[in-house]
Amino acid sequence: xxxxxxxxxxxxxxxxxxxxxxxxxxxxxxxxxxxxxxxxxxxxxxxxxxxxxxxxxxxxxxxxxxxxxxxxxxxxxxxxxxxxxxxxxxxxxxxxxxxxxxxxxxxxxxxxxxxxxxxxxxxxxxxxxxxxxxxxxxxxxxxxxxxxxxxx
Amino acid sequence: xxxxxxxxxxxxxxxxxxxxxxxxxxxxxxxxxxxxxxxxxxxxxxxxxxxxxxxxxxxxxxxxxxxxxxxxxxxxxxxxxxxxxxxxxxxxxxxxxxxxxxxxxxxxxxxxxxxxxxxxxxxxxxxxxxxxxxxxxxxxxxxxxxxxxxx
Numbered sequence: 682x683x684x685x686x687x688x689x690x691x692x693x694x695x696x697x698x699x700x701x702x703x704x705x706x707x708x709x710x711x712x713x714x715x716x717x718x719x720x721x722x723x724x725x726x727x728x729x730x731x732x733x734x735x736x737x738x739x740x741x742x743x744x745x746x747x748x749x750x751x752x753x754x755x756x757x758x759x760x761x762x763x764x765x766x767x768x769x770x771x772x773x774x775x776x777x778x779x780x781x782x783x784x785x786x787x788x789x790x791x792x793x794x795x796x797x798x799x800x801x802x803x804x805x806x807x808x809x810x811x812x813x814x815x816x817x818x819x820x821x822x823x824x825x826x827x828x829x830x831x832x833x
Numbered sequence: 834x835x836x837x838x839x840x841x842x843x844x845x846x847x848x849x850x851x852x853x854x855x856x857x858x859x860x861x862x863x864x865x866x867x868x869x870x871x872x873x874x875x876x877x878x879x880x881x882x883x884x885x886x887x888x889x890x891x892x893x894x895x896x897x898x899x900x901x902x903x904x905x906x907x908x909x910x911x912x913x914x915x916x917x918x919x920x921x922x923x924x925x926x927x928x929x930x931x932x933x934x935x936x937x938x939x940x941x942x943x944x945x946x947x948x949x950x951x952x953x954x955x956x957x958x959x960x961x962x963x964x965x966x967x968x969x970x971x972x973x974x975x976x977x978x979x980x981x982x983x984x
């Protein structure tokens with residue numbers, strides 16, 4: 682009787698270890714240079730804005746709101762904010778000097794915790810489904826919000 | 834069709850002094866300089882509310898503006914894209930008389946901004962400082978929306 686009890690206690694522990702191993706082995710840190718944030722443009726909708734703010738990847742048109750650029754350690758170097766005429770660039774120093782902009786533009790200074798987990802991107806505790814993938818581009822989506830990771 | 838007013842106006846007409854930050858180029862990679870407005874050392878400033886700016890994600894709160902600049906306006910020659918139209922989203926545009934695709938505002942913008950910047954650099958008491966005062970207009974004369982309907 683005692684032996685059976687020990688076995689049932691032991692099995693869940695093994696299961697937990699295996700589960701943990703499976704989950705961690707499926708998650709991977711992403712490496713990228715640029716992260717584009719935007720919204721998907723629905724079919725039939727026409728947006729006229731600055732020319733760099735409308736991009737098309739595969740069959741999906743995206744209205745870009747910002748482009749964040751990172752170094753090899755995934756620390757932010759600079760960000761482009763989409764304005765009517767063109768992108769408006771802020772260096773990391775400018776953001777540090779006027780740091781209210783970091784929150785109001787929702788800028789991510791460090792993306793080392795952005796992970797790829799099976800067919801999803803986990804970014805700031807939100808899960809984006811990967812909808813397009815090529816050699817150097819991953820596009821992901823949550824509702825209408827688009828996140829694109831580019832490494833070229 | 835609805836035309837929405839996106840112009841920047843001070844929220845309080847008595848708090849209307851701004852510092853100008855010289856920018857060598859705006860739009861990006863263009864050859865026209867610009868000046869960015871700041872107040873209390875930040876470019877995030879209280880402004881007259883523009884509710885439609887929220888719909889376009891241009892503002893995150895209807896009465897807070899960011900990235901307000903004085904730059905080339907109207908018809909101008911963009912170095913990357915050729916002829917373009919500028920200053921439609923809450924910035925101040927410098928526009929020459931009889932502005933058109935064949936009479937653009939590039940030259941005038943360079944002359945005005947360069948002149949301001951050189952004067953600021955010459956200052957002995959406060960070098961490089963640019964002071965901008967914006968007179969708040971009567972909102973009754975500036976509708977937030979103009980609706981056009983086909984007749």
